[in-house]
Amino acid sequence: MELNIFNIQHFCSGDGPGIRTTVFFGSCPLRCPWCHNPECFSNTRTLSMEKVMEELLHDKEFYDRSKGGVTISGGEPLARQEACIALLEQVRAHGIHTALDTSLAVKDPDFSRLLPLTDLFLADIKTADPEAFCAVCGGELQTVLDNLNFLTEKGADVVLRVPLIPGFNTDDASLEGIISLIRQYPYPVTLLPFHRMGSGKYKELGMKYAYADTAPLSAREVEQISQCFRAAGIREAAI
Amino acid sequence: MAAVPNTTKALKEEMICRRKATSRFFCNAAWYKGMSYAEHPTEEIPIARAYAFQNMLTLGEKHIYANDLIFGSIIGQYSDGIPDDDVRYYENFSHIAGERGWLQGCDHYASAYDRLLQLGVGGILAEIRDSLKKHSGDREKEIFLTACRIEMEAFRDWIIAHAEKTEDPEIQRICRKVAVEPPASFREALQLVWFAHTIYQWQGLYAMALGRMDQYLYPYYRRDIDEGVLTDEEVQNLLENTFIKIYEQRLWLDRDDVCNICVAGVTPGGENAVNGLTYAVLYAVGKCNIPGPNLSARIHPDTPDHFLCEALKVIGTGLGYPALMNDEVNMKALASMGYDLRDVRNYCMVGCIENFLPGLQPPWSDGRFDSAKMLELTFGRGYDFRTGERKGIDTGDPLTFETMDDFMWAYEAQIKAGAEFYAFRIIRENARYNNRDYVNPFLSCLSVGCVEKGKDLCNGGSVYPAAHGAVIMGIGTIADSLCAIEQCVYKEKSISMETLIAALKADFVGYEKERDLLLAAPKYGNDCDDADKYAVWLTDYTADLFDQYRLEDGGRFYTAMASNTSNIPAGRECAATPDGRKAGEPLSDAASPTYGRDRRGPTYTVRSVTKPDYTRVACGTVINQKYSPSAFRGDANIARLCALIRIYFAGGGQEMQINSVSREILIDAMEHPENHQDLVVRVSGFSAYYTKLEREVQLDILSRTEQG
Structure with missing residues (x-):
């Protein structure tokens, strides 16, 4: 099987527990204007499953020792569900912990096959406002919530990830919405403050980056926001 | 018993002020020693050298800082102004007498501090007396042992002279005691070790290691903690006060004393050596945050993960220390050189990383091949x-x-x-x-076997x-x-x-x-x-x-x-x-x-x-490795690094020196990207080579990176 991916990154940080290798799948149904991986749309390459597994297995001892594993990210891995499931199967066959980094913005994923293969879901909550999600990212919030509810019903292990995007979701009202949404779930949260490290990629791809001039949040602003989450009784994920 | 305050910051400032108060100065060792050589022109050479040492110790200022908890300063090596004709005249005598250099075994040494602490200055003097009796009639040994006696007596008197510079009765008591008797408390033991190290500095010796402080000071630490004489915080304050003095060389010589301190590993009996003092030394070096105390941590499979993680946190402050040493590989390497296993297990480092058996071999040297x-x-x-x-x-x-x-x-x-x-x-x-x-x-007296054999x-x-x-x-x-x-x-x-x-x-x-x-x-x-x-x-x-x-x-x-x-x-x-x-x-x-x-x-x-x-x-x-400061943030990241180190060591790696990437490195990477193409910035779901980032983005990261 051939996999359409744009990067395999070793010794990743923040993509799940322990020492992890992240496989970045190409393509995504969303069009978030702050995206830091724009190459998922165009700059992908095709690698054989065998090659990908060889790279992933290189770090097997590191996963074992650190209780780490493999994270499948993107783009949106569920947009290439069959390849994603095939890879999860292979990784699992070696007894390696698996994590799936997803926006959950894909309708009716094949959870009956995904759930037994995935140890941890890293699920994005970008906003609680359906209109903003549709207008800015091009997705349906209801799809995200339906999927999240399903995962919850099935008792999946989930970490919610909230990107903090200036001008999109860092105003009080947006944050309040996100917090009251998240409080309905039993999951810990990771805040992902906006950074513009992807700007060079846009230039290389000849694309315009809408967030090129947006300054990252200050450490104090980030701390204030995480204070709000803590005050609402939301745990921070230890990954 | 008075509580021991933390005076590190005040002492550092005082040291800087003292240095600034002196505009011109010169090293007086050759002058002081030269005057003595001139007085003893026909004396046996080892004895003439001992008199010269004695004269340097007698004439040099015994400086005590107001914020000192542990005394011993390099200031006594220096005189104000510029050398006049009188100074120059006597310096010639010292130049003719000569000194061993780096390749001839002068410094880069770790003393048998456990021996100094157990015997005390008086005990070593008694050993010299006994040895003189034993070797009576062997002229060469008598001469060497007489030189040993002169230098140890000079050391004793030099310590007592510090007592005379203060009015604090407790300090006077400590100085007078350690000038003669073996120390009994942690503070006394640390004081005696630092006095000896100060003498090495006065001798102009470089990269003299403090060695396994968490082992040879441990009995004193244990007793004082158990008896409630000191708390861990006070122990750390005393250590900080000592380590910050290493900064004197930076101020006066514009270089860092590569003073190696080695912690953790195993005991001579092969047991895990990490103890409460190991942590105190680690934290004190971290708090001082100066170059100079080269902290090495011997990591053995039995070394607790908790200690390794604490060491990584200190590294992550930007200090870059401790250097992490694979205990198993180092001990195997040393054992293959034919040393006794108990001695091998007691190894430490001199200079940067050079493995050394404290007190058991002549000073180290190395060269560029x-x-x-x-x-x-x-x-x-x-x-x-x-x-x-x-x-x-x-x-x-x-x-x-x-x-x-x-x-x-x-x-x-x-x-x-x-x-x-x-x-x-x-x-x-x-x-x-x-x-x-x-x-x-002096160096021989603080080593094993020299006094007994009557040989340098x-x-x-x-x-x-x-x-x-x-x-x-x-x-x-x-x-x-x-x-x-x-x-x-x-x-x-x-x-x-x-x-x-x-x-x-x-x-x-x-x-x-x-x-x-x-x-x-x-x-x-x-x-x-x-x-x-x-x-x-x-x-x-x-x-x-x-x-x-x-x-x-x-x-x-x-x-x-x-x-x-x-x-x-x-x-x-x-x-x-x-x-x-x-x-x-x-x-x-x-x-x-x-x-x-x-x-x-x-x-x-x-x-x-x-x-x-x-x-x-x-x-x-x-092996130098660079990680961005974020790689040290939070327990999950520290645990990742800990696992990485364990695998590296289990695979046979010998040493790893991890640097949290400093502002200086990031700036250099902007100017010379070709030298930093491995510099990766990792955040969730993303990573990029720093040198490939746009300038503005590089500046974002730079502005978030603490000064190293």
């Missing part, structure tokens, strides 16, 4: 490309080498000739001084003979170069030997295409055997070579891969190399892959750099 230069000499048939000088042997015309084996045969012959020349020089240098006269009685440390007094480290230069440059030659010249035949030599001579000007081909060959540090096998070969080959030589006293040559910064001057002298490195650029650093060329991340680097057999590199190696 220009293995990368010998590659150039292989191409040049013994001639230097740039200067045209003959610097090696003729190993045949490279154009006639038909296979990589032929090339390796010639390169090995070139290295062998280089090693012969190197060993010849070191053996002669090491024995340059007459061991009977060029003695260091460098004159057969020590338990073991000397050891010398040949520092193998440029393992990354060499592995990458040999791999590029094999790939381009012999396998793919994309570059002829003739063109390669022309390209190297031309520093690749006009040969850009060839350079690209060479750069594209596999590089050391990416877990690729094509390149890594040459690092394995270099390690084994040089270990075999140097194992054949012996110093005058029978001591061994160790190898090392720890260039400190000498890969920079060594590179300056080297023409372009086949790995694509340009003429004059630094060689790869220490045992690390060439910076920027291990691009697949830490897990691949670790796999590569555990391939060489470091149990054959008894002096030690250094």
